[in-house]
Amino acid sequence: MTLEVIRIRTQDELREALSIRRRVFIEEQAVDEAIEIDHHDGDPTVVTTCLHVLLLVDSTPVATGRLLLERDAAGHAHIGRVAVLPQHRGRGYGAVVMQELHDLAREQGISGITLAAQLHAIGFYESLGYVARGDVFQDANIDHRWMDLRFL
Ligand code: COA
Numbered sequence: 001m002t003l004e005v006i007r008i009r010t011q012d013e014l015r016e017a018l019s020i021r022r023r024v025f026i027e028e029q030a031v032d033e034a035i036e037i038d039h040h041d042g043d044p045t046v047v048t049t050c051l052h053v054l055l056l057v058d059s060t061p062v063a064t065g066r067l068l069l070e071r072d073a074a075g076h077a078h079i080g081r082v083a084v085l086p087q088h089r090g091r092g093y094g095a096v097v098m099q100e101l102h103d104l105a106r107e108q109g110i111s112g113i114t115l116a117a118q119l120h121a122i123g124f125y126e127s128l129g130y131v132a133r134g135d136v137f138q139d140a141n142i143d144h145r146w147m148d149l150r151f152l
Contacts, residue, residue: 001058003093005100008052014044017054017064024083031140036081040068053100055093062088065097067104075111076148082121098128102151112150119143 008014018041025031040050049070055063065082079101084094105113116139117125122132130147137144 002056003096004056004059005096006054006056007100007104008044008054010045011043013054014041014052016061017052017066020054020061020064020085021081021083023085025081028086029142031142035140040066051101051104053097053104055097055100057088057093063093063097065101067101069108069110071110072114074114076114076150077105077108077110077112079105079113079115094124095128102149106151110151112148114146114148116144117147119145122147125149 006013008017018037021036022033025036026033040047041052044052050066050068052066053064054061063082063084066080068078068080071077079098082094082097084097102113113130115125115130116137117130117132119136122145125147126132128149130149132145132147134146
């Protein structure tokens with residue numbers, strides 16, 4: 001089995017990532033398409049606010065995620081849209097995507113990550129060092145909590 005993590009640079013690669021997100025967020029989780037796909041998902045040769053990652057297993061796209069480059073006052077950026085196709089979960093692929101996004105963030109001089117975690121995914125992010133804070137809030141009709149990771 002071969003794993004290949006792609007830092008997305010072409011529209012074809014982005015199309016594969018969006019196809020995974022459609023399957024996971026729009027079909028599985030019933031998120032409105034108008035919320036799920038946004039201006040950060042434009043042509044990756046043009047959009048400079050966001051970096052996307054795509055994981056291929058034996059050349060098949062199975063997982064994705066994105067890093068928004070805008071920083072908050074603490075120097076943290078935002079990771080979101082982390083998705084693994086249902087039949088490929090529990091094999092470490094989500095963690096591979098996150099590690100690549102963390103590497104990208106460090107290379108950009110970003111000092112940490114803040115993300116909105118769906119409640120069921122809190123254990124996943126905790127396994128990567130994230131710490132939850134604050135109350136539960138709703139985004140796209142799904143319960144979330146904020147989570148933070150400070151890079152050393
Ligand atoms: N609860 C607790 N721990 C979990 C977990 C969960 N729901 N899902 C994964 N983990 C743990 C694993 O046990 C593993 O721990 P380990 O390193 O100690 O072995 C670690 O997190 C990495 O798991 P991994 O196999 O890489 O996770 P995955 O490939 O199944 O991806 C998601 C996790 C959340 C990305 C995947 O379930 C998914 O795509 N869900 C639907 C989309 C979604 O909800 N995305 C998150 C939006 S905030």
